[in-house]
Amino acid sequence: MDAAWLAQRIADPSARGIAAALTDLIRQGTVTAQTRLPTVRGLARELGVSSGTVAEAWAELRKHGMIKTDRRRGTVVLGPPNVPRPIRYERLGHWGDRLAIDLTIASPDTALLPPLESALIAASRAEGLNDYARETITPRLRAAVEPSWPFPARSWLAVGGGYEGVQLLCQTTALPGDRIAIEEPTGARLLDILETIGVQLIPVACDEDGPLPGSLAEALRARPVAFVYQPRGQSPCGHAVTPERSTELADLLEPAKTLIVEDDGIGELSVSPMVSMGARFPDRTVLVRSYSKSHGPDLRIAVIGGAADAVERVRVLRSFGTGWTSRILQDALAHLLGDAAVREGVAHARQVYADRRARLAAELATRGVRTGGRDGLALWVPVRDEAAALVTLAAHGISVAPGSRYVIDPVPHHHLRLATARLTDDPEELSALADVIALAAGRRLSAST
Template identity: 75%
Template sequence: MEIDPGWLATQVREPSARGVATSLIDLIREGALRPGARLPTVRQLARLLGVSPGTVAEAWSELRKHRMISTDRRRGTVVLGPPGVQHPVRYERIGNFGGRLAIDLAIAAPDRTLLPPLGAALAAAAGTDGLNDYTRETITPRLRAAVEPTWPFPAQSWLALGGGYEGLQLLLQTTALPGDRVAIEEPTAARLLDILELIGVEVLPVACDEDGPVPAALAEALRASPVAFVHQPRGHSPCGHAVSAERSAELAELLAPTTTLVVEDDGIGDLSVAPLHSIGARLPGRTVLVRSYSKSHGPDLRLAVIGGAADAVERVRVLRSYGTGWSSRILQDTLAGLLADPDAREVVERARETYARRRAALAGRLTARGVTVGGRDSLVLWVPVHDEPEALVTLAAHGISAAPGSRYLVRPGRPHIRLAIARLTEDPGELDDLADVIALAAKRPGPDRH
């Protein structure tokens, strides 16, 4: 349906960019402009309103920002509908198998039997100092004392948040404006790509190898002056690489002359088998490390800590003050108690060793079957396949779910699937059977498979 330009011009109450935008917002909300309706061109409406095309273009930009209209060359500008919350499509695109699959390798959740018990730490934290005080505390003294000695560089400021991805989202939301550029690893976490899409930034993908982001690729991205560079220094999801000390130094040297904020995502934290070589050791005033404790100490603690550049952390604190304000002191001090408790540390150490053993067991079996997987440090395997949809269907037919590799890519690349290993069986026979099916799904079809 094409909207009559003359009618639309009569609906605009005020011939300014804001007036055009608010008038159309009202029409879309009321249903007078329905999804799929094609709007006049910028020049048509500008001529009828007696304003410059730039005025209407500015109004269109505002409507696009709220995802109420969309413009492309073939269809022109069409109405999408009333403002809504954009879905994180990569994160949500897991697949619904109705509980019929026996082996879930799509969700990289921790093995609940390998998490430290919370009871004693929770009970102790219920008597924490300042309990139920309305003072907004960025991080409790006990939690800061527990994490500060483990930080890879001297942080200027600290903040406890409700999980690692909240830390990434708030750091990027307070650093980047729509249209800004952000450099990220390629591949990278699917939820990070969703966050960047929500903010409306231009993504600059940086190729990686087994030692992390490739310096030449980062140098190319830095020519476009990104406001931030986001990477995982260890435990990389989905590839499993860890940044070496030499690579970290090379990256820091490239970043030093710029104003780019470095955001480091330490997603599995204490479960990583690799040391953390942080760019913050060389650029402490320009780096923020985000460390999640969900997979190591429990998802229901809902805690991550960010530490680093004071101005970046302060922007997050200010934005958060509009909502939650601070994280529960009970949960913060529960985590602090676990981090200081020798028994809890032993549980986490055992989990780290178990996950590494499970990863190596499946990776070794796949390699023996001609499917080479890389990486050495993560809770997932990044498995090359001949055809992604075919591999996922083959696995599902055998009762196995996996994550499509395309969710983790900015640019099309070699097909992969991502397999979560944290809850794998350790029975050798069952692992052999699993590896047989994965290898069958990964390889090029032969004549006997048609």
């Protein structure tokens, strides 16, 4: 495409105007797929603007999947705008229907979830149902969750699951181009969410005790607007932050204005105590606690509690859409949290999940494949070659998640993430599974490899 031709069709030479004009041309079919766009400098010269203005417009079009930049061909058109897709999450594994063992998604064992009938019946009789008054959290749910909250929350809100809570907090805190510090590896869906928001991701390396202070200190030099981490049950690695590590991290965050987002993804299923920085920074810490894996995915409930300003921004954004989370679902969860039998059932599930994870880790260790972590519903397994390991496991009817989906940029050491919540309890079957995983790993490895 000739730069002068395109410049003549751009009435507003701002970044937004350039992106809008090219979007119209692509939608109309005037500019078709595989058209090579002029260089950033060439178009900037024709428009009389800086190269940065054109680059910003290109970035906006790239975010919506309309163009891509190839080193050999330059920047080419892909087609009309599309809805951003969670690429990492969608590519966790599509190996066909013949697979017998699915270790891809860390979903709960349905046999270990509490029955919902009595909770839903009790919730359906609650006062105030079908009122259009927007209730951030029902009194019953707040009374049920507040005693176990690790710090005095300034504000509360029930949302539709843990990922929604983290997404809305980041979306209402960061503008496109802002920086967010996040532990690495981390949840594939979380990386998809943050990339869709258009922020720059600053990785923070971790060990068994959580984010490394030195790495966080380096990340804070970039002045991120938020730091997102999982204090316990970390996915994919199973880290759990110790009180000592939390103090070290808090010391680094003391002079910053960074919002601290704590993602407690498995909540009451974690075998590790909750260590929060909210007690030290109650005005800029928000904890997101999900109850999907412990009490039922179809409840679609997470509670966010903490810094009033951050929670209020989420409430305002939700007012454009759903407005509030169903009172029936909120009070159903409150009923479950207050039921002694359900609490016993959750404690039993916690132990079963921990045993399943530990048994597979032990089986792999005897075969020279040493995994790390001590909490969570997954194992982070080092392998020689990710692609070869995936193919080997698929050939044996086993689906797992590739480790590359859980990191920001490609890394030299390869891993797989194995969901352990639904593992077999049969020792012989587990031994056979470990044999195949060790075969796929390719050689004797350790978690530090």
